[in-house]
Amino acid sequence: MLLKDKVAIVTGGTRGIGLAIVEAFAREGAHVAFTFVSSEKQAKEIENRLSRNGQIIKGFKSDASSYSASETFVNEVLQSFGKIDVLVNNAGITQDNLLLRMSEEQFDAVIAKNLKSVFNLTKHISKQMLKQRSGSIINLTSIVGIRGQAGQANYAASKAGIIGFTKSISDEFGTRNIRCNAIAPGFIETDMTTVLNDETKAGILKQIPMQRMGKAEEVANAALFLASDMSTYVSGQTISVCGAMTR
Numbered sequence: 001m002l003l004k005d006k007v008a009i010v011t012g013g014t015r016g017i018g019l020a021i022v023e024a025f026a027r028e029g030a031h032v033a034f035t036f037v038s039s040e041k042q043a044k045e046i047e048n049r050l051s052r053n054g055q056i057i058k059g060f061k062s063d064a065s066s067y068s069a070s071e072t073f074v075n076e077v078l079q080s081f082g083k084i085d086v087l088v089n090n091a092g093i094t095q096d097n098l099l100l101r102m103s104e105e106q107f108d109a110v111i112a113k114n115l116k117s118v119f120n121l122t123k124h125i126s127k128q129m130l131k132q133r134s135g136s137i138i139n140l141t142s143i144v145g146i147r148g149q150a151g152q153a154n155y156a157a158s159k160a161g162i163i164g165f166t167k168s169i170s171d172e173f174g175t176r177n178i179r180c181n182a183i184a185p186g187f188i189e190t191d192m193t194t195v196l197n198d199e200t201k202a203g204i205l206k207q208i209p210m211q212r213m214g215k216a217e218e219v220a221n222a223a224l225f226l227a228s229d230m231s232t233y234v235s236g237q238t239i240s241v242c243g244a245m246t247r
């Protein structure tokens with residue numbers, strides 16, 4: 001029970017990596033508040049499946065890219081749970097295109113949902129964590145934010161921004177025992193990557209020394225480490241979970 005009695009927030013928790021993190025945190029004893037945008041039915045199923053013996057797993061409809069909706073959500077979590085020990089900024093999207101074809105809307109949407117969302121949630125939980133003098137903030141970046149990727153200038157910019165944000169927050173909050181780290185997944189089997197065609201996938205596999213895509217659970221295990229007291233002296237870092245794709 002690595003997270004017994006801790007309260008965790010996970011944005012975008014109804015599928016993929018976010019869902020795997022909600023499941024891992026629930027298994028390890030945390031109370032979890034997760035957000036979703038439209039998957040009401042999945043959220044209810046997750047609540048029913050994972051809540052047990054006084055351990056609460058609860059979904060909240062909230063758009064992480066909205067500053068005011070994020071504030072309302074954080075206030076609701078504090079009313080229901082009384083504290084926040086862990087924040088996982090997981091919500092994210094892709095809208096891929098080569099720069100020559102990328103619209104302003106595609107650029108703005110990806111920055112708002114991937115990067116501004118991290119600011120929104122971190123800003124609104126910070127007062128509580130500062131009061132507690134403890135907390136772990138975990139931001140989902142990507143190896144694409146480290147090395148760039150043709151066709152993903154908007155996504156790469158948002159994910160590189162998250163790494164800078166993570167380092168800055170670890171610096172600002174270090175004296176208050178609040179840690180902030182990023183996880184950089186490589187290519188992970190989720191809805192986000194099933195849209196890639198076979199040729200693209202084959203090209204990607206050739207770049208992965210471990211010769212396979214990763215699983216959402218393998219990313220969730222890194223989040224579990226960073227959320228738990230196993231990592232009390234780890235802050236300001238970006239941990240890649242990528243089968244040695246970046247090194």
Ligand code: NAD
Nearest residue numbers: 012016017063064065090091092142185187188190191192
């Ligand atoms: P996914 O598309 O399966 O899930 C993303 C989740 O975020 C969805 O549930 C979606 O509804 C939610 N979401 C999107 N915008 C939101 C918003 N504004 N507010 C609240 N929720 C929102 O993707 P995934 O593969 O599980 O990715 C999770 C995170 O990991 C993302 O930040 C992604 O960029 C990152 N990542 C994924 C991979 C990969 O290969 N799958 C690689 C590197 C990084």
